Amino acid sequence: MIQRNGLRVLSLYEGFFSGGARALHSTVVAGLHQAGRQQHSVLSIHHEMRREATLQRMVDDPRYRALRAAGVRVTSLGRSTEAGHDPRTFTETELAAASRHALSAHVVLSLKEQPLRLVNTDAFPARPVIACLHRSDPEHQGQALGDLLRAADAGRLASIVCCAESTRDAYRAAGVPGHLLRVVPNGINLARFRPASGARRLALRGAMDLPSNGTVVTYAARYDAMKNPALLVRAARQFLAHEPAGHVLMCGAGMSSANPDLVADVATAFADRPDLVARLHLMGVRHDMELVYAISDVVALTSAFGEAAPLCLIEGAMCGAVPVTTPVGDSASIVERIGFVTGYDPSEIAATWIEAAARRAELEGARTAARPRFSHVRMIAGYASVIERAYRDTGMRMVRV
Structure with a gap:
């Protein structure tokens, strides 16, 4: 008993x-x-x-x-x-x-x-x-x-x-x-991970020193070969060149200027356009990811292997960002009808981020309908x-x- x-x-x-x-x-x-x-x-x-x-x-x-x-x-x-x-x-x-x-x-x-x-x-x-x-x-x-x-x-x-x-x-x-x-x-806890109102979203962007009308792509992962951060950085280079008001946020363990490997990845990818690096933000570990996702247009994942059901895709989507992922684990089924799956070409990934941001409002209904299955x-x-x-x-x- x-x-x-x-x-x-x-x-x-x-x-x-x-x-x-x-x-x-x-x-x-x-x-x-x-x-x-x-x-x-x-x-x-x-x-x-x-x-x-x-x-x-x-x-x-x-x-x-x-x-x-x-x-x-x-x-x-x-x-x-x-x-x-x-x-x-x-x-x-x-x-x-x-x-x-x-x-x-x-x-x-x-x-x-x-x-x-x-x-x-x-x-x-x-x-x-x-x-x-x-x-x-x-x-x-x-x-x-x-x-x-x-x-x-x-x-x-x-x-x-x-x-x-x-x-x-x-x-x-x-x-x-x-x-x-x-x-x-x-x-996930849907009371924590939820979209911000228009006014709050603008206020949060202002607090993070981000423009009110630029496209924001967020990447939340640890620095590990599984997560393929070098591919994310190469895609960010392509995206920022095409989007003059765009910004990319990199969050997670090892995603800071204190990590020499990440610094080297950035230096290599942006060697021909160092002027773009100012819009690539290395934010390290954050304990307020619900706020970071809420000001984002896209939540990105570029993993090469090992993923199962990535929380970042679910959390980001439930905060109003459009998930864009490589085809790893159950990622494709997670983003079905609410996001996009890409290959491993940085130009394709960057182009999909731009398309995803443009269709963010269009996909809002599907994201709302999907909330119960992620509770x-x-x-x-x-x-x-x-x-x-x-x-x-x-x-x-x-x-x-």
Whole structure:
């Protein structure tokens, strides 16, 4: 029987750093915890991690703060990537701490497959484990795919939540048993991500030093080969040459002048037109993306691989921007009827940004009609169902808390 204080669920994080998977999973955890039927807690392997040339501390992370504000207990094993720990091994102290946390839970969630190396240790107690997957490229996940397959073979996994059809298809093709795979589509908080009124949009543009009538393209991603930022920069060069009042905003970890690789990308792409660079804005990590999207005409994605259901496309569209994406993961189905899919030619991408901005008002009705299917309420209900089923089908036989 479940205790009176509800089903207890422990989420394992590799760490807290900027990224859509962490934002989405934290939304799910906070939502389920506040609903009251489940009690959630989080155990992070690292308390700080260096990603995209930035040392990101758990206690500074907006996801951490949001979880704490929702009443979710968040702790860590105290690791830092700066200390040079062997990621494949754990100390007796770390294993004992992880075991204590898991023993107090009915069900364990693993945010992506990387924390499963901890679950696969002999010291980790028997609990139904649900792996939550957010990419469509298992072949690029290093040893994590092997960890996932070992957990499945050992009977550790009660279920695997995939955020997109492309995720399910890719992992099934990689050898993951199909009966474990469940698709729960990504969703967002529609009260936060919504269009701004005309007057507010103009005021926000003024506050960000952007013209009231220029086309604004926003790119929200971390600096990573998967995201293909060099292609975005080349497309920005073409776009800004054709649109004298146009501006391109680059947001995310590593999207700042402190990143020498991005600076080199810009220098190469704009070598023949350095005068255009003033309208390319390197904004770094932003915690007010709903405002950035609300002043944008287009939200752009140029990823080369790995995407599943990119949150930036959904968030941008629900704030009134037209999504324009390369054909990765479920992106084409996400932007169907509300946006555009391009190839990987920078001139084509730039031309599509211009067309998308011109048709923004025309597509408003379709964006409004699409809002219900992107609600985080549906997503949270989907996760709740998978968790409760995992406990009912396997957890009641193995859990005594």
